[in-house]
Amino acid sequence: MRPVIPVPPTRHLLRAKDLVDARYHEPLDVSALARAAHLSPAHFSREFRRAFGETPHQYLLTRRLERAAFLLRNTDRSVAEICARVGLSSVGSFTTSFGRAFGLSPTRYRAAYPPASSRVRVPTCVVQAYARPHSAVFEKTAAHAAASVLGSP
Amino acid sequence: MLKQLTYVQVWVNDQDEALAFYTEKLGMELREDVTVPEMGNFRWLSVGLPGQDVAIALLAVPGPPVFDDETRDAIRSLLAKGASGGLFFATDNAQKSYEELKSRGVEFTQEPTEQPYGIDAGFRDPSGNHFRLAQQNA
Numbered sequence: 175m176r177p178v179i180p181v182p183p184t185r186h187l188l189r190a191k192d193l194v195d196a197r198y199h200e201p202l203d204v205s206a207l208a209r210a211a212h213l214s215p216a217h218f219s220r221e222f223r224r225a226f227g228e229t230p231h232q233y234l235l236t237r238r239l240e241r242a243a244f245l246l247r248n249t250d251r252s253v254a255e256i257c258a259r260v261g262l263s264s265v266g267s268f269t270t271s272f273g274r275a276f277g278l279s280p281t282r283y284r285a286a287y288p289p290a291s292s293r294v295r296v297p298t299c300v301v302q303a304y305a306r307p308h309s310a311v312f313e314k315t316a317a318h319a320a321a322s323v324l325g326s327p
Numbered sequence: 328m329l330k331q332l333t334y335v336q337v338w339v340n341d342q343d344e345a346l347a348f349y350t351e352k353l354g355m356e357l358r359e360d361v362t363v364p365e366m367g368n369f370r371w372l373s374v375g376l377p378g379q380d381v382a383i384a385l386l387a388v389p390g391p392p393v394f395d396d397e398t399r400d401a402i403r404s405l406l407a408k409g410a411s412g413g414l415f416f417a418t419d420n421a422q423k424s425y426e427e428l429k430s431r432g433v434e435f436t437q438e439p440t441e442q443p444y445g446i447d448a449g450f451r452d453p454s455g456n457h458f459r460l461a462q463q464n465a
Contacts, residue, residue: 185455188408211417225408
């Protein structure tokens, strides 16, 4: 008979932490995380903090803020939509915690980076298809330009 | 000079559990499994991807005389906390690999996600080691 090797209790806490990283956009709360770790909420919060140095609530909030910052830099979605997309329900408290974490409001944070549209990776075939001037407009503009050059009515 | 990387070593909590996971779930092949009684039953266990020489040595965290109890417990705790490093795998189709591994019960930390370099996903072994699979852009 081989000896039974116990699973270290922190492995269950890691599972709860992974759940935050994967499902931060869902209405997760500490009791759902405690269930993933098979612990009571109060015991879970204490043990999580002992293992990872912060409470599960702080970990969840900072993960959501990190994802929100990412979306502010890389999308043109509104602040309200980004707030909802990272699993937060109140735009007011989102703005407050974001400011505390990053030292800037979400809008100013976004303005500090080049706009997402300038960095989007558009394949050449898409540029060629969408950026070509519409021929009807082109003809009208050309006719107008020709008319002004010739000075005729 | 150095010629080739032949093994990477991964600490595991339970070698039998790890062997089942790496072979049955991740589709690796058993390369070596030897227990040495005169070395305190040290078990050299390795697996690898079929068709690739480099092997993964799945080693149990030893106690005395190699590590004192405190050190062993610290390593096992870091492992369980997911703080022990990881391995990076390539795949031709990240979505397909994800679905297949998921259906076998592999614990994913991240679903396939588009990145500037391709599509990648994250998962763990039973011990808490972190792995990524990536489909690189052509």
